[in-house]
Structure formats: structure tokens, C-alpha cells
Amino acid sequence: MGTICEFEKSTIANELIQGMEVARQLKFHLSSSSTSPENELCMLQKILSSYDTALLLLNWSESSVVQPQAVPAMVNLPESPISTNESGDFKDHHRDVSNKRKALPTWKDQVKICSDNGVGNSADDGYSWRKYGQKDILGAKHPRSYYRCTYKKTRTCHATKQVQKSDNDPAIFEITYKGKHTCLKASNSVPPATPEKQEQKHSNHQQQEPNDVLINFRANLRVKTDDFRVIEASDSFSFPSRVEYNSQLSSFSQLVNEDLIGTFSPSFVSPETTGSSYFSVSPYQMNSFPQLSDSDYTEIISANTSTTNSPILDMDFQIDEVNLGLNFQFDTPGYF
DNA sequence: ACGATTTGACCGAC
DNA sequence: GTCGGTCAAATCGT
Numbered sequence: 575m576g577t578i579c580e581f582e583k584s585t586i587a588n589e590l591i592q593g594m595e596v597a598r599q600l601k602f603h604l605s606s607s608s609t610s611p612e613n614e615l616c617m618l619q620k621i622l623s624s625y626d627t628a629l630l631l632l633n634w635s636e637s638s639v640v641q642p643q644a645v646p647a648m649v650n651l652p653e654s655p656i657s658t659n660e661s662g663d664f665k666d667h668h669r670d671v672s673n674k675r676k677a678l679p680t681w682k683d684q685v686k687i688c689s690d691n692g693v694g695n696s697a698d699d700g701y702s703w704r705k706y707g708q709k710d711i712l713g714a715k716h717p718r719s720y721y722r723c724t725y726k727k728t729r730t731c732h733a734t735k736q737v738q739k740s741d742n743d744p745a746i747f748e749i750t751y752k753g754k755h756t757c758l759k760a761s762n763s764v765p766p767a768t769p770e771k772q773e774q775k776h777s778n779h780q781q782q783e784p785n786d787v788l789i790n791f792r793a794n795l796r797v798k799t800d801d802f803r804v805i806e807a808s809d810s811f812s813f814p815s816r817v818e819y820n821s822q823l824s825s826f827s828q829l830v831n832e833d834l835i836g837t838f839s840p841s842f843v844s845p846e847t848t849g850s851s852y853f854s855v856s857p858y859q860m861n862s863f864p865q866l867s868d869s870d871y872t873e874i875i876s877a878n879t880s881t882t883n884s885p886i887l888d889m890d891f892q893i894d895e896v897n898l899g900l901n902f903q904f905d906t907p908g909y910f
Numbered sequence: 911a912c913g914a915t916t917t918g919a920c921c922g923a924c
Numbered sequence: 925g926t927c928g929g930t931c932a933a934a935t936c937g938t
Contacts, residue, residue: 705915707930720929724914736929915936924927 683749684740701755703735715741723757731757 703721710717716739723731733753740746 704913706932708916709928709930712927718928722930734929911938913936913938916934918931918933920931921929922927923929924925 680750680752683751685747685749701733701757711738714738716744723755725757729757731755733757 702724704724704726705719705721707720708717709720718736718738721735721737723729723733725731733751733755735752736750738748738750740748
């Protein structure tokens with residue numbers, strides 16, 4: 575507990591440095607007043623993301639060793655059901671269907687889709703989901719979509735999630751995760767040389783190793799100043815995901831959200847739901863969804879699309895960079 | 911052909 | 925009886 579490996583130290587330092595760098599750029603741009611509000615927001619978002627990621631890493635470092643309760647306000651990651659109303663063992667929840675539903679750990683996310691290039695997959699949680707139902711919910715304006723893990727059968731993974739468009743803000747999707755993924759452990763035990771037929775199809779872009787999930791998540795949080803320059807040129811930038819905590823750690827985010835972002839664009843401030851993590855995706859990406867239906871949006875939310883313009887790619891590269899530099903191994907015991 | 915999605919039907923909880 | 929969640933056949937997409 576409380577131990578931070580060199581990799582994380584480096585990553586945290588990078589995040590803080592990036593935050594400072596972008597802050598400087600923002601200061602310059604503000605003083606020159608030559609940029610659009612979108613660019614200013616973009617920079618603010620980068621600063622936020624850098625600090626959030628750094629804080630997140632600190633948080634994980636403290637909680638990664640056995641005692642999740644030591645950090646009361648951990649981020650509600652898809653694989654971190656800390657807001658569950660149940661505690662402890664999830665292993666037997668698939669035996670009794672009726673009891674299973676009650677026993678499943680449940681936690682919620684709110685995801686804001688405001689993507690630029692139509693591939694706003696920053697909300698991607700790193701898992702592969704298959705839609706198995708959709709229902710109109712009483713009192714709700716939008717239907718609720720039901721997803722289960724693609725590997726429910728092949729790996730007996732009973733993780734499910736429900737995606738529903740928010741009544742208040744059509745750009746926000748409320749995602750309820752139920753059950754913990756067990757497919758990841760199974761995936762480690764499956765020899766890559768003899769993958770199942772189905773898994774072959776997904777192997778390139780869907781199912782991910784546990785480490786990849788973490789990398790993915792961090793990737794979505796990360797901001798690179800190199801990217802930033804490209805972004806300004808191409809105007810096709812996808813904001814990295816932003817995670818807000820309802821803890822003291824979120825003070826920076828809250829400060830910026832309330833004092834800065836709100837002055838630029840009220841729509842950028844999320845209607846926070848207590849206890850929910852909140853992902854935001856670039857508003858620019860919305861341009862490429864001219865006429866999407868509810869189901870289209872929920873599809874975007876649920877799809878695990880590692881397309882070429884995914885920020886994940888940048889992140890993989892960066893992780894590799896760090897990985898090589900520090901000779902870090904993700905399977906180091908105790909890292910997670 | 912195969913996997914993913916859609917959608918009406920079914921079932922359990924309340 | 926109503927509602928939410930899941931199933932499974934039909935359909936769609938690649």
C-alpha cells in the first residue's frame with residue numbers, strides 16, 4: 575500500500591508536465607487572443623485530463639494493493655465496482671438467476687457523447703459488448719439498451735451493462751454496469767496460438783488483456799502535446815475521456831470546471847451525478863453524427879471500436895514508449 | 911456462412 | 925397487472 579512503481583511515477587510526472595505545458599500554451603493563446611473558444615476549451619480539457627490522470631494514478635497506486643476501502647472515493651471504472659451495493663464475492667452470482675440479479679455488483683457511469691469524427695469511442699470501456707435487448711422504460715424518453723459481454727458463452731463472463739440516453743441531456747448516456755468481467759482471466763489462460771474461432775475475429779480489436787484495459791483507460795485519459803499540435807491543424811481532435819471523482823482529489827477538476835470551463839461553455843460542465851464517473855468526449859465529433867437515432871448513439875457508446883483515429887492508438891504507442899524506456903513489465907506482480 | 915442486431919415474447923419481481 | 929430484464933427467432937451486415 576502506498577507504493578508507487580517507477581512506471582507510475584514517470585507517468586504521473588508526465589501528466590503533470592503535460593498539464594503545465596498546455597497551461598502555458600493556453601496562457602499564450604489567451605494573451606494573444608488569436609484562438610477560438612474551442613481551442614481554449616480544448617486546452618483546458620487537456621490540462622484537466624493531465625491532472626485527472628495523474629490523480630487517478632495516485633489513487634490507483636494507493637488502492638492497488640488489496641485494500642480498496644482504503645481509498646473511499648475511487649473512480650468508478652467499469653472494472654471497479656466500488657459503488658456496488660454488494661461487497662466481496664461475485665463468483666457465484668450466475669447460479670441462481672433470480673438471486674443473481676440482486677447479487678450482481680452494480681455501478682453507474684455517465685458518458686457524454688460529443689464526438690468529432692464519428693468515432694467517439696473515448697467512452698469505450700475496453701470490453702467487447704453484444705447487444706441483446708432494448709426496452710422502452712416507463713417515464714423515460716429514450717429506450718434502454720442491454721448489453722452483455724461478447725464472451726458470455728465462451729468464457730462464461732456474466733458482465734452486462736445497460737445504456738440509456740439521459741432525459742435531461744441527450745448527449746449524456748447513463749451506463750449501468752452489472753457484474754464483473756471474468757473473461758479476462760480466462761483470456762490469459764487461453765493460448766494465443768489456438769484461439770477460438772469467434773475470438774479470432776475479435777482478436778485484433780476487441781477483447782483485451784487486463785493490462786490492455788488499463789492501458790486503454792489511461793490512453794483515453796491521456797493528452798499528448800504532440801497530438802495537440804496535430805489537432806489544431808486538423809481540427810479532428812477527439813477529447814480524451816475525463817474522469818471526475820467525488821473526492822478531495824477532484825478539487826482541481828471542480829475548480830476548473832466551476833471557475834473556468836463554466837465561463838466558456840456551460841454545456842461543457844456535466845450535470846454531475848453523485849457517485850458516477852463522468853466521461854466526456856469532444857463536442858466536435860458530433861458533427862459526423864448528423865442524423866443518428868437513439869440506438870445509433872447507444873451503439874457508439876457500447877461499441878469497442880479501435881479504429882484508426884482512436885486515441886487508443888496514440889496511447890499504445892506512448893505506453894510502449896514508456897515501457898521500453900523503463901523496461902517495465904505489466905505482468906509485474908502487484909502492479910494492479 | 912457467420913456473427914451481430916433487432917424485436918416480440920416470455921419470465922420473475924413487485 | 926405492470927414493469928424491467930432476458931431470450932431467441934428473424935433479420936441484417938460483412
